[in-house]
Amino acid sequence: MTPEDRFPGPEHPHSGPRHQPDLDVLPYGTYYEPDPAPGYPAASYDGETYEGETYSGYGGARYLEQHWHADGQGHTVHAQGVGMDHTPAFSHQGQGGYEDGAGYEDGTGYEDRPGYDGQEQDGYEPTLPDQPSPALQIAGRDDPPTIELGPPLPDPAAPTYPYPAPGPGEPPGPVYVVGDVHGYLEELRAELRHQGLIDADGHWSAGRARIWFLGDFTDRGPDGIGVIDLVMQLAAEAAAAGGYCRALMGNHELLFLGAAKYGDEPVQSTAGTASFLAAWRLNGGQQNDLDRLEAHHISWLSRLPAIALEDGHLLLHSDTTAYLEYGESIPDVNDAVHGLLADGGVDEWWDCFRRFTKRFAFRGDAGPTAVHELLDTYGGSRIVHGHSPIPYLTGAVHNDDGQPPHIPGPYVYADELAVAMDGGVTMEGRLLVARLPVS
Numbered sequence: 001m002t003p004e005d006r007f008p009g010p011e012h013p014h015s016g017p018r019h020q021p022d023l024d025v026l027p028y029g030t031y032y033e034p035d036p037a038p039g040y041p042a043a044s045y046d047g048e049t050y051e052g053e054t055y056s057g058y059g060g061a062r063y064l065e066q067h068w069h070a071d072g073q074g075h076t077v078h079a080q081g082v083g084m085d086h087t088p089a090f091s092h093q094g095q096g097g098y099e100d101g102a103g104y105e106d107g108t109g110y111e112d113r114p115g116y117d118g119q120e121q122d123g124y125e126p127t128l129p130d131q132p133s134p135a136l137q138i139a140g141r142d143d144p145p146t147i148e149l150g151p152p153l154p155d156p157a158a159p160t161y162p163y164p165a166p167g168p169g170e171p172p173g174p175v176y177v178v179g180d181v182h183g184y185l186e187e188l189r190a191e192l193r194h195q196g197l198i199d200a201d202g203h204w205s206a207g208r209a210r211i212w213f214l215g216d217f218t219d220r221g222p223d224g225i226g227v228i229d230l231v232m233q234l235a236a237e238a239a240a241a242g243g244y245c246r247a248l249m250g251n252h253e254l255l256f257l258g259a260a261k262y263g264d265e266p267v268q269s270t271a272g273t274a275s276f277l278a279a280w281r282l283n284g285g286q287q288n289d290l291d292r293l294e295a296h297h298i299s300w301l302s303r304l305p306a307i308a309l310e311d312g313h314l315l316l317h318s319d320t321t322a323y324l325e326y327g328e329s330i331p332d333v334n335d336a337v338h339g340l341l342a343d344g345g346v347d348e349w350w351d352c353f354r355r356f357t358k359r360f361a362f363r364g365d366a367g368p369t370a371v372h373e374l375l376d377t378y379g380g381s382r383i384v385h386g387h388s389p390i391p392y393l394t395g396a397v398h399n400d401d402g403q404p405p406h407i408p409g410p411y412v413y414a415d416e417l418a419v420a421m422d423g424g425v426t427m428e429g430r431l432l433v434a435r436l437p438v439s
Contacts, residue, residue, distance in 0.1 A: 023359075023388075023389075023392065024251065024252075024283050024357050172208070172210070172311075173206070173207060173208030173209040173210050173242075173243050174209050174210070174435055174436075175209075175210045175211075175212070175310055175311050175313070175435065175436040176195065176197065176206075176209060176210070176211045176212070176433060176434065176435050176436070177211075177212050177213075177214060177313075177315070177384055177421055177433070177434055177436060178191075178192075178211065178212070178213045178214060178421070178431075178432070178433050179214055179386045179410075179421035179422045179423055179425075179431065179432040179433075180214065180215070180216040180250070180386045180387065180389075180421075180422040180425065180426075180431075181213070181216065181217050181221070181227050181425070181431060182216055182217070182218070182219055182220045182221045182224070182252070182284070182425060182426050183217070183218055183219060183220060183221025183222055183223050183224040183226075183227060183286065183289070184221040184222070184223075184227075184425050184426075184431055185221070185222070185223040185226040185227050185230065187425055187431040188227060188230065188431055189202055189230070191431050191432075191433045192433060194433075195433050195435075197209065197211065197433070198234070202230065202233075203233075203237055204234050204237035204238050204241055204243070204245070206238065206241070206243055207241055207242065207243055208241070208242045208243045209238075209243045210243055210244055210245075210246075210310065211234070211238070211243075211244070211245045211246070212246050212247065212248065212308065212310060212315055213231055213245075213246070213247035213248065214247075214248050214250070214315065214316075214317050214384070214385065214386035214387075214421055214422075215247065215248040215249055215250020215251075215252070215253060215304075215317035215386055215387075216250035216251070216252040216253070216317065216386060216387070216422075217231065217247075217250075217252070217253065218252055218253075218256050218285075218286070218289050219252050219255070219256065219280070219283055219284040219285050219286065219289075220283075220284030220286075220426045221284075221286075221425070221426065222286070222288075223288075223289075224256075224286060224289040225288075225289050225292040225293065225297065228297055228300070228301070231245065231247055232300055246308070247304055248304060248305060248306065248307070248308060248315060248316070248317050249301070249304035249305065249306050249317065249337065250317040250318070250356075250386065250387065251317065251318060251353060251356040251357045251387070252283070253301050253304065254349070254352060254353040254356060255276065255279060255280050255283060255285075255353055256280065256285070256289070256290075256293075256301070257298065257301060257302065257341070258276035258279075258280070258346075258349050258350070258353060259276045259277045259279075259280035259285060259290065260290065260293055260298065261276075261349075262275070262276045262277070262346045262349070263275070263276070263277045264277050264278070265346050267346050267347055267349075267350040268347055268350075269350060269354065274350075276346070276349070276350070276353075279353075284426075302338070302341055302342075303338070305330075305334045306323065306326070306333055306334055306337045306356075307323055307330050307333050307334065307378065308330065309330060309378065309379050309380050310436070311436065311437075312380050312381045312382065313380055313381075313382055313383070313384050313436055313437070314374060314375060314378055314379065314380035314382070314383045314384070315383075315384050315385075316374075316383060316384070316385045317356065317385060317386050317387050318356045318357070318358065318359060318385065318386075318387040318388075319359050319360060319361050319362050319363075319383075319385045319387055319388050319418070319420070320355070320356065320358040320359060320361045320387075321361050321370050321373060321374060322355035322356060322358055323374065323378075324373065324374070324377060325355065328377055329377075329378065330378055330379075333378075337352065340352055359387055359388045360388060360392075360393070362383070362385075362413065362414045362417075362418045363393055363413065363414065367413070367414040367415075367418070368414045368415040368417055370414075371383055371414050371415075371417040371418050372417070375417070381417075382416075382417055382418065382419065382437070383414075383417065383418045383419070384418075384419045384421060384436065384438075385418065385419070385420060385421065386420075386421050386422045387422055388420060388422060389422045389423070389424035389426075389427060389429065390405075390407055390410075390411045390420050390422060390423055390424055390429070391405040391407070391424050391427065391429060392424075393411055393413065393420055394411060397427075404427070404428035404429060405424060405427065405428070405429050407423045407424060407429045407430040407432070409432065409434065409438075410432055410434045410438045412438060419434075419438050421434065
């Protein structure tokens with residue numbers, strides 16, 4: 001069995017030597033993708049085929065406003081039960097330690113606001129339906145003015161773009177993917193700069209390029225919140241330049257949000273009683289990140305899709321087939337995860353985190369079959385994922401000379417149907433940024 005990251009070790013004031021190792025572990029053991037039986041059959045789905053199409057299936061924003069309110073004062077929000085005297089990042093009724101009225105701008109209910117008594121205010125006169133608008137009372141005319149119609153609606157069959165459409169004969173910008181960052185902000189900046197995607201000041205310089213982060217921004221490294229802030233900044237700057245910068249939800253995003261929302265509240269796992277906060281600390285959670293987590297971080301992280309399709313590449317965080325348990329299309333999977341985050345209880349959150357922590361489904365003799373099952377369901381011709389460090393996939397975790405593992409670049413495997421992008425930055429490997437397609 002590979003070593004397990006049972007204790008996160010001290011927080012790192014600066015990027016530097018990483019503590020070993022990197023694999024996630026729940027309080028009672030690491031979860032791996034179960035080995036399929038011999039002759040593992042591919043499931044049959046009536047999935048659609050997407051060719052050269054951008055499709056991310058963003059969804060779930062409709063749930064957020066009613067569930068995860070900002071405190072309205074620009075204050076940082078924190079987890080319940082972690083020794084902080086601040087407003088909790090999430091509020092839900094019936095939980096001890098959460099303040100009443102959380103989520104309103106000043107902590108009061110509408111019934112407590114000055115001037116609100118549920119009755120119509122003095123001087124209120126409803127508009128009568130038979131009184132024409134003064135704007136229509138034009139001298140010498142009884143008819144309303146002619147309203148100029150706008151341009152015709154676009155053809156619904158025409159292709160749409162989540163970024164400014166390319167001009168005639170202009171191809172879309174190139175696609176880049178970024179592997180697991182895990183709080184190593186300076187390494188991320190250096191690699192983006194090396195690829196020409198940001199300038200010396202850390203601003204977007206990639207024009208119409210398209211960048212996808214594959215998830216896991218926080219934990220183990222020194223500045224997860226700094227990583228999130230940079231990605232949010234680049235997303236805004238890329239949109240202004242005609243490109244875009246987007247991200248997937250990794251299992252560490254689920255873990256981080258769960259620690260912030262549920263703290264030490266017990267969950268019933270398959271191996272006993274645990275909590276999100278305990279699991280987060282066990283897997284390298286940095287208190288400095290939780291202390292700086294704010295409402296706009298939570299809102300942004302909670303909107304991230306779990307799965308996306310970009311130019312024939314099926315983008316996932318985890319090398320697992322667990323996505324199939326949440327739907328048979330990309331929108332179905334993303335809506336299911338967003339709906340669970342909005343309306344599910346702590347046990348449902350935990351189960352989702354546990355499923356997306358599974359790994360290694362695409363290696364071995366049955367790996368190509370598992371890849372085909374996902375591609376046949378969601379589209380695309382190749383999977384690109386993070387989550388499992390390349391040294392664990394290749395077996396090069398420990399070199400005989402004691403040197404860090406050599407990671408020349410992305411790892412193509414499973415009959416060239418899968419590309420692994422986690423270069424093992426937490427174990428003195430590399431933080432990988434690569435342009436698609438990877439040869």
